[in-house]
Amino acid sequence: xxxxxxxxxxxxxxKKQPVAFWCNPISGHNTLYWYLQNLGQGPELxxxxxxxxxxxDSQLPKDRxxxxxxxxxxxxxxxxxxxxxxxxxxxxxxxxSSGGAVEQFFGPGTRLTVL
Amino acid sequence: AQSVTQPDIHITVSEGASLELRCNYSYGATPYLFWYxxxxxxxxxxxxxxxxxxxxxxxxxxxxxxxxRSQSSFNLRKPSVHWSDAAEYFCAVEGxxxxxxxxxxxxxxx
Numbered sequence: 639x640x641x642x643x644x645x646x647x648x649x650x651x652x653k654k655q656p657v658a659f660w661c662n663p664i665s666g667h668n669t670l671y672w673y674l675q676n677l678g679q680g681p682e683l684x685x686x687x688x689x690x691x692x693x694x695d696s697q698l699p700k701d702r703x704x705x706x707x708x709x710x711x712x713x714x715x716x717x718x719x720x721x722x723x724x725x726x727x728x729x730x731x732x733x734x735s736s737g738g739a740v741e742q743f744f745g746p747g748t749r750l751t752v753l
Numbered sequence: 754a755q756s757v758t759q760p761d762i763h764i765t766v767s768e769g770a771s772l773e774l775r776c777n778y779s780y781g782a783t784p785y786l787f788w789y790x791x792x793x794x795x796x797x798x799x800x801x802x803x804x805x806x807x808x809x810x811x812x813x814x815x816x817x818x819x820x821x822r823s824q825s826s827f828n829l830r831k832p833s834v835h836w837s838d839a840a841e842y843f844c845a846v847e848g849x850x851x852x853x854x855x856x857x858x859x860x861x862x863x
Contacts, residue, residue: 729796741787746796
């Protein structure tokens with residue numbers, strides 16, 4: 639069974655440029671998550687999707703970040719414009735459903751460097 | 754609000770020695786608890802989880818953890834570490850969302 643796929647794995651951009659990250663969850667997983675992981679920190683939830691609906695985006699900085707999950711499968715996270723402080727690892731995860739007693743499966747992440 | 758504390762930022766142990774990584778959580782209700790491991794350049798892999806029942810849970814790679822409600826702790830243990838266990842370990846609690854601690858970096862010396 640294929641795991642969560644993310645691309646690109648690494649991205650280097652200059653500040654004020656746009657950037658997009660793509661995630662393909664495990665087949666059949668209805669719930670998709672985007673996390674931000676700063677250096678030396680644990681992941682922090684940015685947004686959670688149930689199928690194509692964003693049900694928790696309270697931690698997503700909406701002035702520059704946007705996300706979509708068309709058709710309830712793949713998802714894209716975008717930053718426009720990027721700032722120096724956005725340098726981090728962006729992790730995507732998926733699960734069969736949401737709620738406490740479920741396991742989230744994580745992708746390898748996209749490491750973003752903003753110069 | 755829920756939170757997780759991992760008091761040890763970095764731990765170094767000799768190969769073959771025993772290991773215990775500490776985790777304390779704060780959550781008002783019965784918690785769902787997880788330990789994840791992250792190797793360099795890799796995503797997080799689930800080691801074990803506690804939902805209910807037996808407070809001593811077994812995981813993959815020879816790891817186990819014990820849930821102690823009275824101490825709000827969920828410490829991770831392994832009786833004998835291998836060089837391949839060197840990684841970053843994250844404790845997490847699921848309440849309104851999955852909340853991670855800041856992680857403990859494990860170094861193994863020969």
